[in-house]
Amino acid sequence: MGHKIILTGTTGKLGSVVFKHLLQLIPASDIIVSVHNPDGHEELKDKGVEVRSGDFNDPESLVLTFKGGDALLLMSLPSRDDEYRIQGHTQVIDVARKAGVKHIYYTSLAFGDESDAKVMKAHYATEEYLKHDDIACTIIREGPYMTSYPLYLGFYETSSDTVAVPGDGKVAFAAREDLGEATAKIIASGDYNGKTVTLTGSKAYSLQEVTQLLSQELKKDIAFQKVSDEEFLKRNEDKRDVAEWWLSTYATLEKGGLATVDPTLEQLLGKKPRQLEEVLRDSLQNAKAGDKELAQWVSH
Template identity: 35%
Template sequence: MTIVVTGTTGALGRHIIDHLLNRGVSPAAIVGVGRNRDRLAELAKSGVRTASVDYSDPGTLDAAFAGADTLMLVSGNEVGRRVEQHTNVIEAAKKAGISRIVYTSAPQADTSALILAPDHKVTEQLIRDSGIRFTILRNGWYTENYAATIEQARATGVYLASSGDGRIASASRTDYAEAAAVVLTTDGHDGRVYELSGDAAWDGTEMAAALSTVTGRDVVFSSVSPDEHRTALLAAGVDEGTTGFLVALDQNTRDGLLGSTTGELSRLIGRPTTPLLEGLTAATALNA
């Protein structure tokens, strides 16, 4: 069996390969693909085969997928281009004769109002329509998404958000990556859709408490309105597009779209998910 893992020059894809290796998959049976040639060269030192690909260039995908059995499709990060790029990837998988796709999606992608959901909903349907066996991993929020928040809190003593009393059931990327590796290396997952999230959901006050511990200073939660949040972000130099996204995401959080604790992630990996404080501490060490 040969497993192609996309996005391996990013954090999640690289974690997936590490967990595959830890589970005894031969490096020769893994093809790590991505765009950053320096990171691919570093990955190749582990014995994993690598290939430089561009989701927008089907020719690079054809070469990378040749002879593979399974595709681990880590969703692209170019919002607005995902559907086009994922279509190219799925078509290349069909052309190469790949018999199984595992895809990282978003929570309740087919029904949710989550700002990130629409591209994932379309991609899930493309995979279903391809006729290829599939497993959908609807990954919840990553604790590492708050790496920049740690530094802001360290500098200001404030965790500012317009999420109200909404909760987020985050987990660390390594948790989600381990779940992917389990699905890739064990049976019984064909046609399954897993709603993955952390075991515990936290709110703004609990995040501020965790940030206080991580930064070594008192951090308070400043709960603001969406308009106040937008004004603060723009004043801090955040561009209009990113500001709109962050405010909308906090609205999604306020509406409870990221707070579900299904227990499916911990069941897949056979252990509790990484707690918020531990995940933030690891993120701090990684960025030190």
């Protein structure tokens, strides 16, 4: 019997890439896929992996799901509700320990330490919970997705000629495809026990620089404006909740919390990570993919 790894989040944008690469690195028979909503995911079974049902909010069901697993990829929940996320993550950790899982890999976010950004609250809480548990863990701080640029640019939609943000600073964006591949390599290595790994792109860009790149790609002038917090909220009145939540990110950005370029992603890939210019171009060719991704953020 091999070393069994349980994957969560496989139906999602990052988890599906991790899955694709892991299939090339370890035997499919060593992979158990825990799916939140198993309906309509027959293609997973065709890959030769075992598919089990697993809802983070139903700990009873997870006991059976995690049985026989040696390691677990805990994919962070997509939500702005901290309590919901923290409860879901800690329940998963508790059940994994009881089920005999020996190593948890957690997908956190590369905002550096001690950020006041609300998006980090559940990540820090989960990281702390894992560090104080006797189970082996690896915290993977995934770089901000390049395709999340509309969010960083203050909910920018491609129809607009203005980017208005309440702060600026460099961001070491990373391509989701690269993050997924590197995450799969970390898991397949069976290594990195007790480590916090930060995965970022090879260059950090200010939001003003991203706006210039976007201007070039969209072939139009896009004005870049730094606005007050109040003005930012006023401009995003139609999505006040998410705007208030996201506003807290800009102080971290201004302090350089997202600016650090870490070489680990490049080392794991064995080549230069994808560049923002390339990913922006692909994303913009794909019928307003950025606008679609933004709509998802607003709805979570």
